[in-house]
Amino acid sequence: xxxxxxxxxxxxxxxxxxxxxxxxxxxxxxxxxxxxxxxxxxxxxxxxxxxxxxxxxxxxxxxxxxxxxxxxxxxxxxxxxxxxxxxxxxxxxxxxxxxxxxxxxxxxxxxxxxxxxxxxxxxxxxxxxxxxxxxxxxxxxxxxxxxxxxxxxxxxxxxxxxxxxxxxxxxxxxxxxxxxxxxxxxxxxxxxxxxxxxxxxxxxxxxxxxxxxxxxxxxxxxxxxxxxxxxxxxxxxxxxxxxxxxxxxxxxxxxxxxxxxxxxxxxxxxxxxxxxxxxxxxxxxxxxxxxxxxxxxxxxxxxxxxxxxxxxxxxxxxxxxxxxxxxxxxxxxxxxxxxxxxxxxxxxxxxxxxxxxxxx
Numbered sequence: 180x181x182x183x184x185x186x187x188x189x190x191x192x193x194x195x196x197x198x199x200x201x202x203x204x205x206x207x208x209x210x211x212x213x214x215x216x217x218x219x220x221x222x223x224x225x226x227x228x229x230x231x232x233x234x235x236x237x238x239x240x241x242x243x244x245x246x247x248x249x250x251x252x253x254x255x256x257x258x259x260x261x262x263x264x265x266x267x268x269x270x271x272x273x274x275x276x277x278x279x280x281x282x283x284x285x286x287x288x289x290x291x292x293x294x295x296x297x298x299x300x301x302x303x304x305x306x307x308x309x310x311x312x313x314x315x316x317x318x319x320x321x322x323x324x325x326x327x328x329x330x331x332x333x334x335x336x337x338x339x340x341x342x343x344x345x346x347x348x349x350x351x352x353x354x355x356x357x358x359x360x361x362x363x364x365x366x367x368x369x370x371x372x373x374x375x376x377x378x379x380x381x382x383x384x385x386x387x388x389x390x391x392x393x394x395x396x397x398x399x400x401x402x403x404x405x406x407x408x409x410x411x412x413x414x415x416x417x418x419x420x421x422x423x424x425x426x427x428x429x430x431x432x433x434x435x436x437x438x439x440x441x442x443x444x445x446x447x448x449x450x451x452x453x454x455x456x457x458x459x460x461x462x463x464x465x466x467x468x469x470x471x472x473x474x475x476x477x478x479x480x481x482x483x484x485x486x487x488x489x490x491x492x493x494x495x496x497x498x499x500x501x502x503x504x505x506x507x508x509x510x511x512x513x514x515x516x517x518x519x520x521x522x523x524x525x526x527x528x529x530x531x532x533x534x535x536x537x538x539x
Contacts, residue, residue, distance in 0.1 A: 180314070180315070180318070180404065180513050180516075180523040180524045181360060181510075181513055182314075183313045183315060183318035184318060184355075184506075184509045184510060184513060185355045186318070187320070187321050187351040187355070187502075187506055187509075188348040188349070188351040188352045188355065189348075190313060190319065190320075190321035190325070191325055191344060191347055191348040191351065192344075192345075192348055193311065193322065194308075194310065194321060194322045194323075194324075194325035194326055195325055195329065195341075195344055197308055197309060197310065197322075197326065198308050198325065198326040198330075199329075201306060201307060201308040201309070201326075202306065203287075203306065203308065203330055203333055204333050205306060206259070206285075206287065206306065206330055206333050206334060207333045207334060207335075209285060211239065211334055211335060211336070212240060212257060212258050212259035212285060213257035213258050214240050214241045214242070214243065214254070214257075214258045214259070215230070215240060215241070215242045215243070215258070215259050215261065215331070215336070216243055216244075216245060216250070216251075216254050216258055216259070216260045216261070216279075216284075217230060217242070217243070217244045217245070217260075217261045217263060218244070218245040218246075218250070218260060218261070218262050218263070218271075218272050218275040218276060218279075219244070219246070219262070219263035219269070219323075220246055220264075220269050220271050220272060221316060221317060221399070221403075222265065222316055222317040222318075222319065222320050222323065222399070223263040223264050223265055223269065223272065223290070223316065223323055224244055224246045224263070225320060225324075225392065225395065225396055225399070226263050226289075226320065226323045226324040226327050227242070227243070227244030227261075227263070227327070228244060228391075228392040228395065229320075229324050229327075229328075229392050229498075229501055229505075230242055230324065230327045230328060230331060230337075231243070231244070231388065231392075232387075232388040232389040232392050232497055232501055233328055233331070233337050233339065233389075233497050233498050233501070234331055234336050234337045235337075235388070238336055238337075239336060240336060242331075245275055246271070247271055247275075248270075248271050248274050248275065249275070249278075250278045250279055250282070254279065255282055255283070255284065256282065256283040256284060256285075258284050258285065259284070259285040259286075259287065259330075259334075260275075260284045260285065260286055260287070261286075261287045261288075261327055261330065262275065262276035262279070262286070262287070262288050262289070262290070262296060262299075263289045263290060263323050263327070264289075264290040264291070264294075264296050265290055265291060265310060265312055265316035265319045265322075265323060266290070266291050266294065266312075266316060267290040267292070267293075267294020267295055267296035267297055268291075268294055268295050268296070269296075272296070273295055273296065273299060276288070276296070276299055276303075277299060277303075280299070280302070280303035280305070285305075286300070286303050286304075286305030286306070287305060287306050287307075287308070287326075287327075287330055288300040288305050288306065288307045288308070289307075289310060289323055289326045289327065290309075290310055291309070291310060292309040292310075292311075297309070308326040310322045310323055310326070314524075315403075315524060315526075317399070317400065317403055318509075320396075320505070321351075321502075325344070328344075328498065339496070339498055343496045343498055343499065344498075346494070346496070346499060347494070347496070347499050347502045350493060350494055350499055350502055350503050350506075351502055351503075351506050354503055354506040354507055354510070355506070355510075357369075358370070358506075358507065358510040358514075367514075368507060369507055369510035369511045369513075369514050370514045372458075372488055372490070372507075372511050373511050373512075373514035373517075373518055374514075374518060375486065375488060376456055376511070376515055377515060377518050377519065378453055378454075379453065379454050379455065379456035379486060380408060380410070380429050380453065380454070380455055380456065381397075381398075381401065381407075381408070381410065381456045381457075381458050382410045382412060382417075382421060382424065382455060382456070382457050382458065383395075383397050383398050383409055383410065383411055383412065383458045383459075383460065384411075384412040384413060384414050384417050384457070384458070384459050384473075384476075385412075385413050385414070385460045385462075386413075386414050386459065386460060386461050386462050386465045386469050386470070386473050387462035387464055387465050387466075387469070388497075389462055389492065389497050389500050389501035389504070390460035390461060390462040390465075390492065390500075390501075391413040391460070392505075393460050393501055393504030393505045393508055394411055394412070394413070394458075394460045395411050396505050396509075397458070397460070397508035397511065397512065398410065398411040400508055400509055400511075400512035401512050401515070403512075403523075403526055403529075404509075404512040404513050404515070404516050404523040405513075405515040405516040405519060405521055405523065406516070406519075407512075407515060407516075407519070414459075414469050414472050414473055414476070415468070415472050417476075418472050422479070424455060425455070425457075425479060425480050425483045426483065429453065429454055429455040430454070430455050430483055430484065430485055454484075454486060455480075455486070456485070456487075457476070457477065457480045457485055457486065457487045457488070458487075458488045458489075458490065459473055459476075459477060459487070459488070459489045459490070460490050460492070460504050461473065461489055461490065461491045461492065462491075462492045462500055462504075463492060463495075463500065464500075490504060490507060490508075492504050
């Protein structure tokens with residue numbers, strides 16, 4: 180799994196070439212759509228969240244993601260539906276994409292070649308961008324996401340020049356180097372955070388749209404890689420509900436405890452068992468009140484003995500910032516799996532669930 184995570188930078192560059200070869204610039208011929216609707220599940224669905232964050236709140240058209248079997252009733256011929264599936268066999272995505280075709284929507288397909296998704300693209304006369312899997316579908320996030328970003332750029336909805344794509348790949352390589360397996364925890368941020376999280380219940384908050392997408396990714400990767408729970412939240416909404424968990428069942432501590440103490444022995448002094456751990460994904464582009472809320476929430480958590488970890492985005496462009504947060508999140512979850520003695524690659528419960536559903 181570490182090799183798959185380390186392929187992120189290569190995915191950015193490869194997906195850029197694949198999208199160009201597929202003729203993604205042709206999307207501009209029909210003009211700007213009324214809305215962009217991304218349909219996908221798991222990591223494929225996250226590509227829609229990343230796209231929305233990159234386009235930003237000032238985007239001229241709404242960007243929404245459908246995670247399920249039903250296409251909203253308002254979606255029609257004036258809209259662009261983007262169906263994303265790494266395997267090309269995701270049943271929810273295929274059903275929504277087929278319905279979009281029946282409604283006459285503009286269509287873009289991104290996923291595995293020689294798949295049901297590719298066949299549906301042929302029947303629907305949609306544009307298809309083939310994506311080579313990095314291994315597990317969740318590890319192919321950037322191969323699936325970059326074609327969407329380029330589609331938005333073609334339509335004039337996102338300002339993402341080639342230089343930003345290359346700088347994003349460079350930042351992903353930098354994170355991979357810092358989080359390489361041979362580096363010790365005191366210089367490897369992913370290993371250090373993974374050790375701090377072990378045994379705790381993580382509440383993961385995002386402070387902006389890019390940070391929220393990364394926070395959700397961290398929770399999903401905790402689930403799939405480490406087979407571990409994660410509670411997703413976004414500031415300011417989390418301050419209206421989740422903050423109450425600071426005084427709840429998992430919060431009480433027997434005494435002061437600093438999870439950020441660099442010199443603490445993680446073996447002799449592992450900290451309170453099964454405590455709450457607040458992880459805040461921070462961004463440079465935060466609303467002033469959100470910034471104050473993040474600082475106040477973290478201070479209140481520490482006052483109550485709740486461990487707090489802040490992870491800050493790097494880079495200037497939204498794509499760069501979200502990429503650095505997600506890259507670190509991916510490494511954290513793999514190292515947590517290793518620390519817990521869990522194989523991060525297989526997802527047997529998901530496979531069993533699929534098998535049971537297919538028998539109904």
